[in-house]
Amino acid sequence: MTKPAVTRPLNVLQLTDPxxxxxxxxxxxxxxxxxxxxxxxxxxxxxxxxxxxxxxTGDITxxxxxxxxxxxxxxxxAFDCPALWIAxxxxxxxxxxxxxxxxxxxxxxxxxxxxxxxxxxSSVYGQVHGELSGEELRFLDDALSEHASLxxxxxxxxxxxxxxxxxMEKIGLKNRDxxxxxxxKHPQVRIVLWGHIHQELDQQRAGVRLLASPSTCIQFATxxxxxxxxxxxxxxxxxxxxxxxxxxxxxxxxxxxxxELDETSSGY
Numbered sequence: 314m315t316k317p318a319v320t321r322p323l324n325v326l327q328l329t330d331p332x333x334x335x336x337x338x339x340x341x342x343x344x345x346x347x348x349x350x351x352x353x354x355x356x357x358x359x360x361x362x363x364x365x366x367x368x369x370t371g372d373i374t375x376x377x378x379x380x381x382x383x384x385x386x387x388x389x390x391a392f393d394c395p396a397l398w399i400a401x402x403x404x405x406x407x408x409x410x411x412x413x414x415x416x417x418x419x420x421x422x423x424x425x426x427x428x429x430x431x432x433x434x435s436s437v438y439g440q441v442h443g444e445l446s447g448e449e450l451r452f453l454d455d456a457l458s459e460h461a462s463l464x465x466x467x468x469x470x471x472x473x474x475x476x477x478x479x480x481m482e483k484i485g486l487k488n489r490d491x492x493x494x495x496x497x498k499h500p501q502v503r504i505v506l507w508g509h510i511h512q513e514l515d516q517q518r519a520g521v522r523l524l525a526s527p528s529t530c531i532q533f534a535t536x537x538x539x540x541x542x543x544x545x546x547x548x549x550x551x552x553x554x555x556x557x558x559x560x561x562x563x564x565x566x567x568x569x570x571x572x573e574l575d576e577t578s579s580g581y
Contacts, residue, residue, distance in 0.1 A: 327550040342575040342581055343573050355567065366395055368506065371400055372404060372528075377404055429457075431467045461499065472485040505521055510525050513548075542575075
């Protein structure tokens with residue numbers, strides 16, 4: 314008698330806000346961003362092993378240089394799985410897409426492990442805040458309508474909710490109401506995932522889990538009125554997704570990484 318196949322959850326790794334630069338010694342507030350990313354990748358391999366999918370949720374570079382994007386691409390070779398990239402406010406969206414396309418990482422819609430992943434570009438050229446164009450919102454609605462029976466995760470860079478930090482409230486997603494109007498039409502959406510805020514967040518909104526994650530470099534202080542950072546180690550988010558729509562998630566940090574953070578800066 315043949316035993317039924319044992320299915321396991323889909324293991325998904327979120328890496329966000331590496332802020333890589335063309336120069337190998339490029340640093341952000343005293344933290345070498347390449348070294349931070351390397352430490353996080355090492356921690357992923359030590360603590361979780363190989364993911365099935367990587368989600369890179371923006372600000373992949375600080376200087377929007379081809380060298381930085383290619384460095385990121387090469388670092389992901391540590392994992393034998395596909396990756397999906399989206400742009401943040403520090404990225405050049407067109408250049409990112411061009412380099413990501415070399416490895417198929419420019420896909421905006423992916424079905425894997427019984428889930429649908431929808432990747433949105435919330436970047437606005439020359440601006441720090443985010444906004445989803447009408448075309449992007451229509452794409453979201455169409456993608457979710459096309460696979461209404463599958464649990465879905467929607468990813469973007471900018472935060473679509475208030476996170477209780479005055480200075481960051483001004484640089485989140487501007488047209489969040491239009492975004493949520495689309496999401497609320499599609500009850501299969503289980504997760505909205507983003508970067509940008511350089512800190513862990515886990516909330517609920519009308520049955521949707523709202524998740525944000527630490528940067529692979531510096532971390533912003535939670536609940537701060539003005540720009541502030543805190544000396545927490547870089548990190549990542551790991552998700553285990555079941556085709557039923559159930560999932561578990563955790564944030565882990567590269568606590569072995571040693572760095573000296575400039576906590577006196579008024580910006581970055």
